[in-house]
Amino acid sequence: MTRSPTRAAMMLSLVAEAGDPRLVTWRERCDPLELWQSVVRGGAEIPDRWHDGAAAAPRQADAALRRADVVGARWVVPGSPGWPVALDDLDQLEGIGQVTGAPLGLWVRGGGDLTSIASAPIAVVGARGCTTYGAEAASDIAADCADQGHAVISGAAFGIDACAHRGALLGGGPTVAVMACGVDVDYPRAHAALLRRIAEEGLVISEFPPGAQPQRHRFLVRNRIIAALSVGVVVVEAAGRSGSLNTLHWADQLGRTTMAVPGPITAQASCGTHRAIREGKALLVTSGRDVVADTFGLVDDGLPHVGPAARRVWVRLEAEPQPAEQIASALRLSPVAVHRALRELRGHGVVSVTEAGWSRDITGPTEPGRVG
Numbered sequence: 001m002t003r004s005p006t007r008a009a010m011m012l013s014l015v016a017e018a019g020d021p022r023l024v025t026w027r028e029r030c031d032p033l034e035l036w037q038s039v040v041r042g043g044a045e046i047p048d049r050w051h052d053g054a055a056a057a058p059r060q061a062d063a064a065l066r067r068a069d070v071v072g073a074r075w076v077v078p079g080s081p082g083w084p085v086a087l088d089d090l091d092q093l094e095g096i097g098q099v100t101g102a103p104l105g106l107w108v109r110g111g112g113d114l115t116s117i118a119s120a121p122i123a124v125v126g127a128r129g130c131t132t133y134g135a136e137a138a139s140d141i142a143a144d145c146a147d148q149g150h151a152v153i154s155g156a157a158f159g160i161d162a163c164a165h166r167g168a169l170l171g172g173g174p175t176v177a178v179m180a181c182g183v184d185v186d187y188p189r190a191h192a193a194l195l196r197r198i199a200e201e202g203l204v205i206s207e208f209p210p211g212a213q214p215q216r217h218r219f220l221v222r223n224r225i226i227a228a229l230s231v232g233v234v235v236v237e238a239a240g241r242s243g244s245l246n247t248l249h250w251a252d253q254l255g256r257t258t259m260a261v262p263g264p265i266t267a268q269a270s271c272g273t274h275r276a277i278r279e280g281k282a283l284l285v286t287s288g289r290d291v292v293a294d295t296f297g298l299v300d301d302g303l304p305h306v307g308p309a310a311r312r313v314w315v316r317l318e319a320e321p322q323p324a325e326q327i328a329s330a331l332r333l334s335p336v337a338v339h340r341a342l343r344e345l346r347g348h349g350v351v352s353v354t355e356a357g358w359s360r361d362i363t364g365p366t367e368p369g370r371v372g
Contacts, residue, residue: 129269139166171227176202177203260283
C-alpha cells in the first residue's frame with residue numbers, strides 16, 4: 001500500500017471520475033492517503049466503482065508516469081509549490097450538473113511554472129464552428145491580453161480556442177491549454193503542432209492521466225478548470241447551447257469576471273453571447289483593452305502587490321463603510337471572493353472594518369488611476 005499522499009491522489013484520480021462531488025465530502029474528512037486506504041479496504045461508504053478499480057490503480061499509475069516522462073509532464077497536487085490555489089475555490093461551490101470540486105491533481109506538460117503563469121490569466125473560449133469574424137476577434141483579444149502581460153487560457157479545440165492560443169503566442173505571451181484528455185494526446189489531431197508550441201512557450205494541463213482519450217462529458221468537466229484558473233472569462237461566439245456558455249456559468253459561480261463579444265444580431269453563432277449580455281450574465285467587450293479594463297480596472301494604483309480581486313474591491317471601497325455583501329453584489333463577485341480580498345487588503349493595512357462595514361484606510365494609498 002502506498003505511503004505517499006502524492007501517489008495516493010494520483011491513484012484516486014484513476015478510480016474516481018473527475019468532478020465527482022463525493023470527493024469534496026471525503027476531502028473535508030481526511031487527506032488523500034487516508035482516503036486511498038479506505039478505498040482499498042472498501043465498505044458501505046466507499047463507492048463500488050472506486051473499490052473495484054483500486055487493484056489495478058498502482059499499475060495504471062506506473063503506466064501514466066511512463067507516458068508522462070516521454071513528454072516531460074509532471075503530476076502536481078494541492079499544497080505543493082506548483083499548485084494554483086485559485087482551483088481550491090471549486091470546493092466551495094454546489095456545482096453544475098452533478099460536477100464540482102477542485103481536481104485531485106493536475107498533469108502539467110511544459111517548462112513553465114503554473115503558479116506564475118496562472119497569476120492573472122484571461123480565458124478566451126467560444127464556438128468550434130466559428131465565423132471569420134469570431135476567429136479574428138478571438139485572436140486579436142488574446143494577442144492584446146498577452147501584450148499586456150496576461151496569460152491566455154483556453155481548451156485547444158477547433159475554432160475560437162485555437163485562435164485564442166495562436167493570438168496569445170503572436171502577442172508574445174504564454175498560453176495554457178486545458179485538455180479533456182491526457183496531456184500527451186494530440187486532440188484534435190490537427191492541433192499536434194499547436195499543442196507542441198503551447199507546451200514550449202506555455203503549458204498543457206489536464207486532470208486526466210496521460211493516455212486518456214477524450215470523452216464527451218469530460219469537455220464539460222474540464223470547463224470548471226478553465227474558469228477557476230482565470231480571473232476573467234470572455235466568450236467569443238456561442239450558439240444557444242454552446243459548451244463555452246458552461247464555462248461562463250462556472251466563472252459566474254466562482255465570482256470571476258464574465259464577458260462576451262457581441263456579433264451581428266442575425267448571427268446564430270452569437271445568439272448565446274447576446275443572451276448572456278442581455279440577461280446581465282456577461283459584460284459586453286469588443287477588444288482586449290476592454291477585457292483587461294473590466295477584469296482588473298486599474299493600473300499604477302500605489303497598492304502593495306495584491307491580487308486582481310483585491311484591486312477591484314479597492315476601487316469599489318469608499319470612505320463611508322460598506323457591507324461586504326453590498327460590495328460583492330456591485331462587483332458581481334462571490335461573497336467568498338470578496339471576503340478573501342478584504343482580508344488581503346486588511347493585511348496590507350489599507351482598509352479598516354467596523355460594524356457598519358468596510359472602508360478605505362485614510363492612511364492607505366491614494367485614489368488609484370483607472371485604465372483610460
